[in-house]
Amino acid sequence: MYLSLRDQPAADQPGSTSQVAPKVARTVVLLGIVSLLTDVSSEMVSAVLPVYLTVQVGLGVLAYGFIDGLYQGVSATVRIVGGYTGDRSGRPKWVATVGYGVSALSRLGLLLAHGFGAISAVVTADRLGKGLRTAPRDALIADASPSQALGRAFGVHRALDTVGAAAGPVLAFALLAAVPGGYDSVFVVSFAFALVGVAVLVLLVPDRRTRPAGPRLSPRQLARAVTARVLRRPMLAVAVLGLLTVGDGFLYLSLQQRESFDPAWFPLLYVGTNLVYLILAIPIGRLADRLGRATVFLAGHVVLLAAYLVGAGPFGGVAATALTLVLLGTFYACTDGVLAALVSRLVPAQVRGSGIASAQTVVALARFGSSVAFGAIWYTIGRTPALLIMAVALAAALPFVAWLLRPADRVAVAA
Amino acid sequence: MTSRTRIALLAGIVVLAVVGAAGYVWLAQRNRADALAQAPDRAVDADLAAVARGPHLVFRNTAVGAGYGQVAVVPLDRPGGARALTPATCERVFAIRGEALCVAADRGLVTTYSAQLLDASWAPTRTLPLVGLPSRARLSADGTLAATTTFVHGDSYADPGQFSTRTVVSHADGAPGQDLEQFRLLVDGAQVRAADRNLWGVTFVDDDTFYATAASGGRTWLVRGQLSQRTLTSVRSDVECPSLSPDRTRIAFKKHGDLPAGQWRLAVYDLATGRETVLAETRSVDDQVVWLDNRQIIYGLPRAGEGSASSDVWVVPADGSGTPGLLIPDAWSPSVVR
Numbered sequence: 001m002y003l004s005l006r007d008q009p010a011a012d013q014p015g016s017t018s019q020v021a022p023k024v025a026r027t028v029v030l031l032g033i034v035s036l037l038t039d040v041s042s043e044m045v046s047a048v049l050p051v052y053l054t055v056q057v058g059l060g061v062l063a064y065g066f067i068d069g070l071y072q073g074v075s076a077t078v079r080i081v082g083g084y085t086g087d088r089s090g091r092p093k094w095v096a097t098v099g100y101g102v103s104a105l106s107r108l109g110l111l112l113a114h115g116f117g118a119i120s121a122v123v124t125a126d127r128l129g130k131g132l133r134t135a136p137r138d139a140l141i142a143d144a145s146p147s148q149a150l151g152r153a154f155g156v157h158r159a160l161d162t163v164g165a166a167a168g169p170v171l172a173f174a175l176l177a178a179v180p181g182g183y184d185s186v187f188v189v190s191f192a193f194a195l196v197g198v199a200v201l202v203l204l205v206p207d208r209r210t211r212p213a214g215p216r217l218s219p220r221q222l223a224r225a226v227t228a229r230v231l232r233r234p235m236l237a238v239a240v241l242g243l244l245t246v247g248d249g250f251l252y253l254s255l256q257q258r259e260s261f262d263p264a265w266f267p268l269l270y271v272g273t274n275l276v277y278l279i280l281a282i283p284i285g286r287l288a289d290r291l292g293r294a295t296v297f298l299a300g301h302v303v304l305l306a307a308y309l310v311g312a313g314p315f316g317g318v319a320a321t322a323l324t325l326v327l328l329g330t331f332y333a334c335t336d337g338v339l340a341a342l343v344s345r346l347v348p349a350q351v352r353g354s355g356i357a358s359a360q361t362v363v364a365l366a367r368f369g370s371s372v373a374f375g376a377i378w379y380t381i382g383r384t385p386a387l388l389i390m391a392v393a394l395a396a397a398l399p400f401v402a403w404l405l406r407p408a409d410r411v412a413v414a415a
Numbered sequence: 416m417t418s419r420t421r422i423a424l425l426a427g428i429v430v431l432a433v434v435g436a437a438g439y440v441w442l443a444q445r446n447r448a449d450a451l452a453q454a455p456d457r458a459v460d461a462d463l464a465a466v467a468r469g470p471h472l473v474f475r476n477t478a479v480g481a482g483y484g485q486v487a488v489v490p491l492d493r494p495g496g497a498r499a500l501t502p503a504t505c506e507r508v509f510a511i512r513g514e515a516l517c518v519a520a521d522r523g524l525v526t527t528y529s530a531q532l533l534d535a536s537w538a539p540t541r542t543l544p545l546v547g548l549p550s551r552a553r554l555s556a557d558g559t560l561a562a563t564t565t566f567v568h569g570d571s572y573a574d575p576g577q578f579s580t581r582t583v584v585s586h587a588d589g590a591p592g593q594d595l596e597q598f599r600l601l602v603d604g605a606q607v608r609a610a611d612r613n614l615w616g617v618t619f620v621d622d623d624t625f626y627a628t629a630a631s632g633g634r635t636w637l638v639r640g641q642l643s644q645r646t647l648t649s650v651r652s653d654v655e656c657p658s659l660s661p662d663r664t665r666i667a668f669k670k671h672g673d674l675p676a677g678q679w680r681l682a683v684y685d686l687a688t689g690r691e692t693v694l695a696e697t698r699s700v701d702d703q704v705v706w707l708d709n710r711q712i713i714y715g716l717p718r719a720g721e722g723s724a725s726s727d728v729w730v731v732p733a734d735g736s737g738t739p740g741l742l743i744p745d746a747w748s749p750s751v752v753r
Contacts, residue, residue, distance in 0.1 A: 175440065178440065178444060179440060179443045179444050179447060180447070182440070182443050182444075182447070184443070185439060185440045185443045188435075188436055188439045188440070189436045189439075189440065191436075192432035192433065192435060192436035193432075195428065195432050196428060196429050196432050199424070199425050199428040199429070200425060203421040203422075203424055203425045204421060204422075204425065260548070314568045314579075316568075379675075380675060380676065381676060382573055382577060382676050382677065384577045385577065
């Protein structure tokens with residue numbers, strides 16, 4: 001799910017709690033609208049992609065695992081490039097435009113691509129676009145807002161983003177209900193949204209030349225900062241967890257195959273998880289403030305483990321499916337933004353963006369490995385054993401991860 | 416570019432996007448409605464009464480368009496020709512002369528199933544108990560016995576040890592059905608009492624004897640059962656979903672062997688000589704096959720690719736020679752009525 005790779009920590013920036021709520025710049029709202037439209041576009045497609053690939057195109061789980069891996073991992077390879085290019089050229093708007101534009105065109109590509117190779121290429125292009133645009137967009141937001149309003153600016157952008165991400169699967173469901181099996185309609189509508197998003201960006205967002213916040217760091221200093229010792233343990237923890245996370249697509253496919261319900265209902269699974277996440281996000285956020293972020297982060301993974309077990313388990317039916325969605329939504333509420341918050345507290349401000357980007361790169365690469373591996377295990381042994389293996393592996397890894405993350409939590413609390 | 420021009424341009428793009436997308440969706444809906452209204456690819460206008468009078472094949476019609484999912488019949492001598500639709504809609508159907516066993520699904524967010532016995536006019540006469548996801552359905556040659564296998568847990572035979580089946584032999588006259596798991600299972604002389612034993616895929620010899628598949632501890636066997644004795648005795652190992660030939664000398668089945676999980680190969684076992692012959696169909700077949708006559712086997716295979724809800728019925732010689740041939744396009748769950 002897009003939301004779990006949050007780019008900025010939750011609104012706990014120093015100075016974000018000021019007496020008078022500062023006005024959010026128009027640019028930020030416009031960028032929020034661009035993100036909203038683009039998220040509707042991309043979440044629509046990602047909500048139907050698993051069933052489209054397995055039921056309509058007829059790919060096996062092995063092939064789907066590879067494409068799911070591409071979907072999760074490719075953006076990692078260009079994320080840092082996007083940030084760096086945006087910073088160096090001083091014109092992040094155009095780097096972001098290229099990113100949004102490529103993703104928009106890839107929707108049309110989905111209409112035409114019918115084979116495994118073609119679809120892989122289209123998915124890769126889409127995710128490259130996403131990786132490229134994220135950091136420059138954040139730079140634009142940061143540039144347009146005074147520093148005391150930074151937290152609020154990102155919060156507003158995030159809210160608009162979330163609306164888009166939640167609306168996407170609902171729209172996909174509505175389209176599939178209106179045109180049964182009409183995956184091409186989903187792709188066309190998705191392209192329309194993406195096109196308008198790019199148009200808003202190109203035509204309305206001002207092209208500001210940005211200047212980097214502090215003294216420019218050489219690539220060597222940058223590399224040294226992001227591989228700092230203090231980051232190594234959290235990165236390892238994150239990598240291990242990423243490898244043991246079954247992607248949403250696979251989990252939902254597993255539910256769909258067990259229950260054998262009509263593929264048209266598939267996007268509702270995403271809607272369900274989003275709903276649970278939105279309801280629980282704030283209460284669990286408060287819980288995290290009281291109990292400690294790392295604790296809630298780990299608890300979230302225990303919940304994820306439960307989701308795997310319910311997904312694999314002998315009980316079927318609507319209740320089990322709903323329970324799986326509740327558990328998954330809770331997992332996202334527990335883990336959302338924790339990664340960015342953790343990294344922000346461990347690295348100096350100038351390299352925060354790059355630090356978060358490298359953490360996300362680690363997660364994305366780990367997820368790529370996890371998707372391919374899960375597809376291979378499902379193909380050879382079967383669906384239920386594969387989920388059980390992931391559950392057992394996750395249970396075994398959690399104590400190790402807890403040990404890796406403990407010092408970071410203490411440092412953060414002391415700081 | 417002035418700000419007014421930009422906004423005008425944006426408005427233009429928004430209008431274009433909205434009109435374009437809405438138009439596409441509207442057209443897609445209309446095309447679908449047209450396709451359903453027109454005559455489908457497979458002609459379904461044959462005369463049902465005329466076809467049903469002679470020898471014919473009964474199957475589930477999976478041709479896109481009107482009649483998808485309905486039971487259809489084709490004459491035995493022209494299986495690729497026009498089919499006649501019956502009023503029944505079934506997920507799985509098995510027919511003999513004058514009677515059919517139909518498993519129907521009610522699909523939605525929750526899918527429920529029911530098994531019914533149909534008479535010669537395809538009207539339901541009796542409802543049989545059915546719990547779980549239906550898998551196999553068979554009638555005895557004289558129609559007095561019906562066997563259904565359902566998945567109580569799990570949904571496919573691909574995960575050994577991960578599923579639990581329930582097989583019930585019901586009597587068409589209303590006598591209470593018998594759950595085969597209550598029978599005594601004897602493998603190589605020793606009784607198997609393990610809780611993980613499963614039974615599925617019944618094929619009738621007469622109104623007391625039948626063959627089926629038994630599984631326990633990851634192994635499968637062909638078992639011969641007797642309804643009167645309530646026993647199941649193993650005959651041979653690694654035999655799944657047996658089907659008895661019309662001359663009752665051979666069993667056609669799917670064999671797992673060394674293949675990866677969820678894949679089987681069709682084979683024929685001679686009851687007298689004990690010889691096993693692998694058939695010429697090299698693709699994995701997950702179906703309980705039917706004998707077209709004493710020399711050929713027919714079975715359903717899903718069609719991979721676009722619109723892969725489709726499937727076809729194929730035929731292959733039962734002696735291991737020849738090559739598979741397409742018998743009925745857009746069909747599933749075949750049976751032969753003579």
